[in-house]
Amino acid sequence: MAVDVRWATAGDAAALATVLCEMAVHYRQAPLDAERALSASQKWLGLESPAYPHFALAFVDGEVAGLASVAIAHPGIDLERLMFLKDLFVPDNARNAGVGRALIAFLADHCLSQGIGRIDLTTEDWNEGALRFYARLGVERHGQKIFLRLSGEALETAARS
Template sequence: MTQQTRVSIRPARRDDVPVILALIRALAEYERLADQCRADAPSLEATLFGERPAAEVLIAEVGGAAAGFALFFHNYSTFLARPGLYLEDLFVQPEHRGLGVGRRLMAALARIAVARGCGRFEWSVLDWNAPAIGFYRRLGAIGMDGWTVQRVSGEALQRLAQDA
């Protein structure tokens, strides 16, 4: 049996919170953003498995061990008048790269998007992450060069919320 055939993808469960947190922290390290990672187990449990889940997670396993994850949620396209699927994070542990784990996660997400009637499947990638960009291009993804991500967070978000 090859490593490729031993890759399995499954929806995360509440008892996976420690695994999800460890994978998020590993992703933050990889992206050189560990100092910005504030995730903790209680917050993940509440926001992923609480009364109103904000996102879903797929766990990839190789030989029964967590090899990676994909965290996603639905957005909406007014132009298509259909939901979309937005991939917030995809991460494969370095020792499991090259085994098809990322491809299997992306294919599972695409199946979810199709099954749920989504008009598109989108994500962002750091501009310095050439290996990830190359991977996405090989999957058929097209860069949205005419668009830039905008964000309001922290104190700026608080100030905006106070605007009349």
């Protein structure tokens, strides 16, 4: 099976929305409203510039088969940019077919061609499939950082302080 991976463009909003809806269910969230997901996808893809991509989509036989959501962070103490992989998602019907590996290869190639030194990522501790997948790729587990989140009421308080 051939997997085609590319940076999402405004024309891919429906494909992105489809994957976002499937992803919400997988990650044990309330199902997303399809129209809301499409509206958000159109907005996000319409705001993106080709120089700063955020979504890579994988397609098999013209059908969307996976998503990688990324952000590029500028230099830290090592003066190298990094790619933060926020989400890598492959729907159940496309798993174990090379889609995830194709998405990672696409991102890694982008990093190498753009002088980006590493890809950082997180996954849930309950997501055994993702942990096995990343282990097969040789992803290193780092215990130096603790994942933290500022949201909800704490985010509002921080904005007012």
